[in-house]
Amino acid sequence: MTSPLDAVAGFHxxxxxxxxxxxGNWDLGLxxxxxxxACAGIFTQNRAAAAPVLLDRAALKKNRGRARAVxxxxxxxxxxxxxxxxxxxxxCAAQVAAGLSCPPEAVLLCSTGIIGQQLDPRVMKDGIxxxxxxxxxxxADFTQAIMTTDTREKVAAVTLKNGARIAGVxxxxxxxxxxxxxxxxxxxxxxxxxPQKLQTALQAAAAASFNLVSVDGDTSTNDTLLAxxxxxxxxxxxxxxxxxxxxxxxxxxxKSLAEQIARDGEGATKLVxxxxxxxxxxxxxxxAARRVGESPLVKTAMFGNDPNWGRIICALGNxxxxxxxxxxxxxxxxxxxxxxxxxxxxxxxALSAKMKAPEVAINIDLGQGAAATEFLTCDFxxxxxxxxxxxxx
Amino acid sequence: MTSPLDAVAGFHxxxxxxxxxxxGNWDLGLxxxxxxxACAGIFTQNRAAAAPVLLDRAALKKNRGRARAVxxxxxxxxxxxxxxxxxxxxxCAAQVAAGLSCPPEAVLLCSTGIIGQQLDPRVMKDGIxxxxxxxxxxxADFTQAIMTTDTREKVAAVTLKNGARIAGVxxxxxxxxxxxxxxxxxxxxxxxxxPQKLQTALQAAAAASFNLVSVDGDTSTNDTLLAxxxxxxxxxxxxxxxxxxxxxxxxxxxKSLAEQIARDGEGATKLVxxxxxxxxxxxxxxxAARRVGESPLVKTAMFGNDPNWGRIICALGNxxxxxxxxxxxxxxxxxxxxxxxxxxxxxxxALSAKMKAPEVAINIDLGQGAAATEFLTCDFxxxxxxxxxxxxx
Numbered sequence: 001m002t003s004p005l006d007a008v009a010g011f012h013x014x015x016x017x018x019x020x021x022x023x024g025n026w027d028l029g030l031x032x033x034x035x036x037x038a039c040a041g042i043f044t045q046n047r048a049a050a051a052p053v054l055l056d057r058a059a060l061k062k063n064r065g066r067a068r069a070v071x072x073x074x075x076x077x078x079x080x081x082x083x084x085x086x087x088x089x090x091x092c093a094a095q096v097a098a099g100l101s102c103p104p105e106a107v108l109l110c111s112t113g114i115i116g117q118q119l120d121p122r123v124m125k126d127g128i129x130x131x132x133x134x135x136x137x138x139x140a141d142f143t144q145a146i147m148t149t150d151t152r153e154k155v156a157a158v159t160l161k162n163g164a165r166i167a168g169v170x171x172x173x174x175x176x177x178x179x180x181x182x183x184x185x186x187x188x189x190x191x192x193x194x195p196q197k198l199q200t201a202l203q204a205a206a207a208a209s210f211n212l213v214s215v216d217g218d219t220s221t222n223d224t225l226l227a228x229x230x231x232x233x234x235x236x237x238x239x240x241x242x243x244x245x246x247x248x249x250x251x252x253x254x255k256s257l258a259e260q261i262a263r264d265g266e267g268a269t270k271l272v273x274x275x276x277x278x279x280x281x282x283x284x285x286x287x288a289a290r291r292v293g294e295s296p297l298v299k300t301a302m303f304g305n306d307p308n309w310g311r312i313i314c315a316l317g318n319x320x321x322x323x324x325x326x327x328x329x330x331x332x333x334x335x336x337x338x339x340x341x342x343x344x345x346x347x348x349x350a351l352s353a354k355m356k357a358p359e360v361a362i363n364i365d366l367g368q369g370a371a372a373t374e375f376l377t378c379d380f381x382x383x384x385x386x387x388x389x390x391x392x393x
Numbered sequence: 394m395t396s397p398l399d400a401v402a403g404f405h406x407x408x409x410x411x412x413x414x415x416x417g418n419w420d421l422g423l424x425x426x427x428x429x430x431a432c433a434g435i436f437t438q439n440r441a442a443a444a445p446v447l448l449d450r451a452a453l454k455k456n457r458g459r460a461r462a463v464x465x466x467x468x469x470x471x472x473x474x475x476x477x478x479x480x481x482x483x484x485c486a487a488q489v490a491a492g493l494s495c496p497p498e499a500v501l502l503c504s505t506g507i508i509g510q511q512l513d514p515r516v517m518k519d520g521i522x523x524x525x526x527x528x529x530x531x532x533a534d535f536t537q538a539i540m541t542t543d544t545r546e547k548v549a550a551v552t553l554k555n556g557a558r559i560a561g562v563x564x565x566x567x568x569x570x571x572x573x574x575x576x577x578x579x580x581x582x583x584x585x586x587x588p589q590k591l592q593t594a595l596q597a598a599a600a601a602s603f604n605l606v607s608v609d610g611d612t613s614t615n616d617t618l619l620a621x622x623x624x625x626x627x628x629x630x631x632x633x634x635x636x637x638x639x640x641x642x643x644x645x646x647x648k649s650l651a652e653q654i655a656r657d658g659e660g661a662t663k664l665v666x667x668x669x670x671x672x673x674x675x676x677x678x679x680x681a682a683r684r685v686g687e688s689p690l691v692k693t694a695m696f697g698n699d700p701n702w703g704r705i706i707c708a709l710g711n712x713x714x715x716x717x718x719x720x721x722x723x724x725x726x727x728x729x730x731x732x733x734x735x736x737x738x739x740x741x742x743a744l745s746a747k748m749k750a751p752e753v754a755i756n757i758d759l760g761q762g763a764a765a766t767e768f769l770t771c772d773f774x775x776x777x778x779x780x781x782x783x784x785x786x
Contacts, residue, residue: 047715048707082734084735115706116731304781304783306783310472313473314441317442318438322440340475341473343473380778385773385775385777
């Protein structure tokens with residue numbers, strides 16, 4: 001199986017079944033570059049940030065936005081694991097660095113899985129040894145190795161006019177909320193771009209994609225989004241001239257990945273697109289969209305195919321959007337349900353039937369200004385409860 | 394069946410089956426006082442406030458904190474119903490006022506039920522006529538008449554040393570979140586207290602009770618908490634001397650009602666008590682407790698009897714409590730799970746068995762100061778999803 005990740009020049013991906021996941025599936029992956037790559041990173045704002053997040057922040061700073069490798073494991077988050085967790089993470093980075101003959105700060109780490117469990121040092125040592133020895137599949141297996149409760153692989157790619165490629169992969173299904181990035185996301189490009197410029201582009205792209213997605217409103221302890229640029233594509237330099245095209249490509253990859261996360265939300269039966277316009281300003285638009293997209297009452301109504309617009313306006317009323325009901329219009333699946341401060345007549349049975357689709361749109365016009373946004377979420381089903389009541393520590 | 398509500402001197406309660414609820418159950422209730430009572434009110438902060446909320450706010454102001462009657466219906470929220478909804482609410486108040494020979498601003502209205510539906514003017518007119526004619530049961534039936542998805546009646550009462558009584562009743566099971574009060578709550582007392590003093594006491598009591606409860610994080614469009622004081626108890630005057638006792642009694646009634654709401658949360662199988670101490674200040678304590686108590690991941694873990702403290706610390710890390718993991722201690726059912734920045738060993742099977750109780754406590758010490766709070770919530774079950782996916786508009 002080939003993956004668009006393997007087509008990005010200057011990078012190599014590997015993955016093995018190291019024995020971290022109880023299921024015995026792929027669980028340890030390595031991305032490495034032939035030469036130091038420009039690297040941008042966005043990390044969780046959760047104050048209980050995991051050991052790998054703490055190390056990566058320091059490493060990226062120390063190494064001035066460059067990296068040679070990223071080691072990723074699923075099955076154990078190495079979060080809230082104290083000094084032991086930090087030391088075990090450092091040992092992993094040191095082992096990869098020794099194998100690639102680079103300084104430890106050129107190696108980034110990402111972990112995802114259960115919070116509060118320690119990495120098994122023997123399992124990690126053996127796994128890293130196998131990866132460094134050249135064992136393991138490529139991009140497609142790497143995509144599997146970073147998954148936890150995900151049911152689908154999440155990959156997106158574009159090619160720029162100058163031939164440079166941008167390919168991204170991410171994981172995330174639960175503990176997903178805007179505030180920075182997704183749980184784990186990696187975007188590789190063989191374009192040539194300076195670290196600072198890459199960081200600026202990544203922040204803007206994340207704000208317009210991963211930060212507008214929610215499954216359950218909980219920002220995880222391990223959220224990390226990394227972009228690495230090898231510069232290995234011939235004529236792949238990003239200049240003032242083609243920066244806009246590069247950014248558009250990066251944004252398209254991030255948006256596609258973010259949408260894949262919402263579609264694959266834990267227990268989700270459908271994607272819910274909350275489109276807000278007419279807001280006073282961007283912050284009001286985001287607050288309105290997020291409040292609707294994160295309301296358990298709205299999300300269970302979507303699961304039940306119930307055109308319950310009352311819960312939508314209730315959520316709007318609790319947002320920071322300064323709702324004025326008389327100026328507000330709410331439509332569901334294209335049907336206007338509330339307008340001019342009053343309910344509109346509609347055929348509830350017909351609309352409910354229409355809601356039994358893999359994608360449902362809630363369109364809100366706040367009637368107050370020109371700001372707009374789109375927020376992606378999913379419905380709230382029995383299976384969300386099942387998955388999260390059964391996912392035992 | 395007698396209710397402590399009926400024992401409060403100076404008030405009368407009635408309730409009938411008017412035909413508003415599809416089920417045909419009790420759905421229209423009236424509280425009326427023999428003479429104008431001091432009245433305090435706290436209303437939803439939702440910007441899509443319902444017609445009765447808008448009218449009550451104006452009426453209480455116009456009538457300077459006095460009221461003769463409260464008409465309450467369940468089955469229709471009369472929220473987001475535009476000018477038609479306002480006019481129908483006004484007609485109800487006018488009819489009650491005519492029957493009691495008082496000005497319309499002495500009549501308060503409360504509605505609860507589905508948002509966006511209009512009250513049926515004929516059904517309301519007939520119902521009010523029957524109530525004014527003396528038809529209908531007393532306190533016990535009134536308690537039923539205000540219920541929607543509630544599975545239990547919620548009543549609490551105390552008697553002060555001077556013989557004055559305080560009795561409260563409330564409803565609320567879903568769309569419950571702190572921000573002011575519960576959905577609908579009524580506290581009656583035959584103590585003699587000035588409106589301003591009653592309002593001050595009610596606000597303080599609500600902040601320490603109803604505002605520290607959440608079922609699903611959504612503040613409804615109809616939340617209303619009213620306290621009425623008839624002054625009909627002999628020697629029941631509240632002075633500087635016995636104000637503290639009065640406040641303690643009011644607080645006890647409010648706290649009991651709030652706890653009853655959390656216990657009866659939609660689909661709840663258990664009460665979850667989130668106790669935070671060691672916070673830097675009161676706001677930090679509240680933010681920490683609320684974030685834990687509202688996290689769907691924590692709530693589903695409680696349903697699954699899963700001692701998943703990682704989700705608790707993740708929620709704390711997303712709060713405004715400036716979490717410092719190394720100073721934080723987390724205990725579940727009395728067992729310490731996280732301390733000094735590191736996980737503690739525990740018997741997961743034994744603790745899971747202990748969690749199969751009607752009440753579970755999460756104790757958090759933030760290790761940063763002296764502020765503390767207690768937040769009440771419930772677990773998140775299949776039945777929450779079922780109730781809210783099936784509660785069709």
